[in-house]
Amino acid sequence: MARMMYREAVLRTIFEEMERDENVVMLGEDIVGGMGTAGGPEAIGGIWSTSTGLFDKFGGGRVIDTPISESAIIGAANGLALSGKRPIAELMFADFIGVSLDQIWNQMGKFRYMFGGKSKCPAVVRMAYGAGFNAAPQHSQSVHSLLTSMPGLKVVIPSTPADVVGLLRTAIRDDDPVMFLEHKALYGAKGEVPDGDYTIPFGHARLSRAGQDVTIVTCGLMVGFCERVADKLAAEGIGCDVIDLRTTSPLDEEAILDSVEVTGRLIVVDESVPRCSLATDIISLVSEKAFSSLKAPPAMVTPPHTPVPFARELESAYLPSTDKIEAAVRKILAWR
Amino acid sequence: MQLSRDALLRSYRQMKVIREFEERLHTEIMTGEIAGFTHLYCGQEAVAVGVCEHLDNVDKIISTHRGHGHCIAKGCDVPTMMKEIWGSAEGTCKGKGGSMHIADIDQGMLGANGIVGGGAPIAVGAAMAAKMDGQGKVSIAFSGDGACNQGTTFEAMNMAVVTKVPAIFVFENNHYSEHTGVDYAVGTSGDIASRAEAFGMKVWRGNGVDFFSVYETMREVLDYVRAGNGPAAVEFDTERFFGHFEGDPQRYRGEGELDRIREQRDCLKIFREKVTQAKLLDGADLDAVDAEVMSLIEASVEGARAAARPTAEDVLTDVYISY
Ligand SMILES: Cc1ncc(C[n+]2csc(CCOP(=O)(O)OP(=O)(O)O)c2C)c(N)n1
Ligand SMILES: [Mg+2]
Numbered sequence: 001m002a003r004m005m006y007r008e009a010v011l012r013t014i015f016e017e018m019e020r021d022e023n024v025v026m027l028g029e030d031i032v033g034g035m036g037t038a039g040g041p042e043a044i045g046g047i048w049s050t051s052t053g054l055f056d057k058f059g060g061g062r063v064i065d066t067p068i069s070e071s072a073i074i075g076a077a078n079g080l081a082l083s084g085k086r087p088i089a090e091l092m093f094a095d096f097i098g099v100s101l102d103q104i105w106n107q108m109g110k111f112r113y114m115f116g117g118k119s120k121c122p123a124v125v126r127m128a129y130g131a132g133f134n135a136a137p138q139h140s141q142s143v144h145s146l147l148t149s150m151p152g153l154k155v156v157i158p159s160t161p162a163d164v165v166g167l168l169r170t171a172i173r174d175d176d177p178v179m180f181l182e183h184k185a186l187y188g189a190k191g192e193v194p195d196g197d198y199t200i201p202f203g204h205a206r207l208s209r210a211g212q213d214v215t216i217v218t219c220g221l222m223v224g225f226c227e228r229v230a231d232k233l234a235a236e237g238i239g240c241d242v243i244d245l246r247t248t249s250p251l252d253e254e255a256i257l258d259s260v261e262v263t264g265r266l267i268v269v270d271e272s273v274p275r276c277s278l279a280t281d282i283i284s285l286v287s288e289k290a291f292s293s294l295k296a297p298p299a300m301v302t303p304p305h306t307p308v309p310f311a312r313e314l315e316s317a318y319l320p321s322t323d324k325i326e327a328a329v330r331k332i333l334a335w336r
Numbered sequence: 337m338q339l340s341r342d343a344l345l346r347s348y349r350q351m352k353v354i355r356e357f358e359e360r361l362h363t364e365i366m367t368g369e370i371a372g373f374t375h376l377y378c379g380q381e382a383v384a385v386g387v388c389e390h391l392d393n394v395d396k397i398i399s400t401h402r403g404h405g406h407c408i409a410k411g412c413d414v415p416t417m418m419k420e421i422w423g424s425a426e427g428t429c430k431g432k433g434g435s436m437h438i439a440d441i442d443q444g445m446l447g448a449n450g451i452v453g454g455g456a457p458i459a460v461g462a463a464m465a466a467k468m469d470g471q472g473k474v475s476i477a478f479s480g481d482g483a484c485n486q487g488t489t490f491e492a493m494n495m496a497v498v499t500k501v502p503a504i505f506v507f508e509n510n511h512y513s514e515h516t517g518v519d520y521a522v523g524t525s526g527d528i529a530s531r532a533e534a535f536g537m538k539v540w541r542g543n544g545v546d547f548f549s550v551y552e553t554m555r556e557v558l559d560y561v562r563a564g565n566g567p568a569a570v571e572f573d574t575e576r577f578f579g580h581f582e583g584d585p586q587r588y589r590g591e592g593e594l595d596r597i598r599e600q601r602d603c604l605k606i607f608r609e610k611v612t613q614a615k616l617l618d619g620a621d622l623d624a625v626d627a628e629v630m631s632l633i634e635a636s637v638e639g640a641r642a643a644a645r646p647t648a649e650d651v652l653t654d655v656y657i658s659y
Contacts, residue, residue: 030514
């Protein structure tokens with residue numbers, strides 16, 4: 001076991017995978033930081049500190065600092081992947097999928113299927129997502145609902161340093177394109193990481209709290225929020241299952257359904273906007289497949305269907321909070 | 337053509353307002369009172385003002401993440417901008433956008449923009465509208481040396497050429513995109529104007545730390561574009577005095593670089609030297625402007641601190657929402 005920050009877990013895993021497999025390459029804006037300046041390469045080392053030292057160790061052939069050109073970054077990742085490499089592309093902010101969406105949606109997500117299974121696209125697109133920094137509408141979004149809706153993509157949202165390591169290893173070794181979403185507010189979070197070459201398979205949720213009364217399904221930063229609520233309510237004798245999905249595509253349906261069959265009550269807590277979302281998707285799954293187990297209407301705690309506002313008061317009103325989650329649990333328990 | 341005394345004073349004042357607005361933000365941000373990401377425009381004032389002094393509010397501009405200077409130069413209300421940066425409900429965008437999204441459509445300011453390369457295509461559309469209206473209006477996209485590498489910027493330039501619209505692409509080359517040098521990221525050895533030229537438009541180059549160079553260059557550019565010759569591009573060589581964003585350790589800079597550019601490439605100093613040497617204005621005139629600007633900034637900050645805060649209900653306004 002080693003204790004490390006989430007961002008260190010990202011960096012360490014990339015480092016080890018690049019050492020293990022020379023086909024693993026990384027590309028993105030400012031990932032070297034300082035190219036073409038007096039300070040020289042690694043003068044800064046990537047704004048999230050998730051690529052520091054990679055250039056020095058592996059060189060510019062495998063650690064490619066790119067111009068500001070998200071379409072070409074993801075497009076190049078596609079070309080690399082179709083040519084036998086294992087690219088890790090970084091989008092500095094998840095919001096920038098907007099600029100590169102064709103390469104994600106129409107290209108990487110579709111190759112294997114539309115080429116009749118004759119190709120692989122082992123690309124990982126890492127991106128920093130999420131609100132909480134007053135970074136305003138174009139730098140704060142949670143894009144996993146959108147990405148999960150696209151066939152052909154796998155979508156991974158680690159909530160702890162240990163999960164970063166296990167899931168990122170799986171992502172890099174996977175032969176399909178993987179969207180890897182890192183919450184900005186988690187980069188500094190610390191946790192224990194198991195030693196050795198451990199991996200976490202996709203589609204296996206983690207039960208982070210166990211209880212009999214309510215099932216809370218969540219992912220990413222919201223996992224910690226839900227755990228705090230579950231711990232508080234446990235002291236009052238209210239038991240919550242907190243299911244950290246880890247991956248939204250593939251989705252661990254079994255973990256959700258098994259839990260709801262016991263509790264009869266479902267709350268989805270998610271940071272992405274509510275329409276056509278992860279929350280509506282899981283509620284619809286449960287309504288279809290566990291209808292007879294339900295003791296109360298499923299509920300969701302999400303932001304409203306608006307862009308992420310800037311001002312502190314607005315952003316905190318916008319985001320799910322422990323208070324809102326707790327209120328939702330009490331409400332679902334009080335139903336009828 | 338010689339600028340009138342009034343025009344000189346107004347131009348100097350605009351540059352000074354931008355400078356002091358940003359210098360004040362730089363100190364206020366360190367206290368943690370202001371939320372979010374802020375990108376300061378200090379060092380580049382001559383570009384925004386030298387361009388916008390030629391425009392009125394029927395002409396459109398679109399800005400970047402480093403937008404405060406463009407906003408002020410295009411006539412956005414300074415105290416209201418300050419309120420926006422403070423996240424007040426009385427701010428330019430009611431606290432919803434903040435530093436990176438200040439806009440004032442009535443002033444022809446189509447917004448600062450958080451997406452690098454987001455602006456240029458929008459400027460082309462505004463130029464199409466200007467062409468349809470047929471009154472000699474123009475539309476200007478400000479872009480950085482980093483933004484010139486986005487496909488969106490390429491597409492916008494080509495579309496402006498083929499549709500022959502009155503769009504002007506103003507490239508502010510401050511030599512850095514975040515922490516990356518322009519010589520590394522812009523494949524034409526850092527030369528942006530030649531790239532624009534290759535799209536089939538006429539291009540100009542100017543000294544972006546000298547107001548007079550910017551102003552005179554823009555006069556030619558605007559005469560050309562307003563006459564219906566189609567789009568144009570201009571590259572201004574300029575400097576950014578602060579980090580990319582507030583908090584940037586700037587280890588990519590050369591030794592003494594910040595001192596050198598403040599010493600030798602400060603557009604306000606250069607302006608003062610030129611106008612006093614030519615006896616167009618004297619030091620006392622400029623000092624009086626400085627004093628007035630300092631009190632405007634002080635009042636703006638006090639106003640921003642005291643202004644009404646947004647409430648939770650405000651999250652749900654200004655958007656279609658059914659739940
Ligand atoms: C689409 C997109 N990619 C990346 C970024 C992150 N980013 C913000 S500013 C910036 C550098 C822009 O450089 P330049 O165009 O030269 O403008 P300057 O900062 O020098 O004013 C980058 C990479 C962004 N905001 N949007
Ligand atoms: Mg620049």
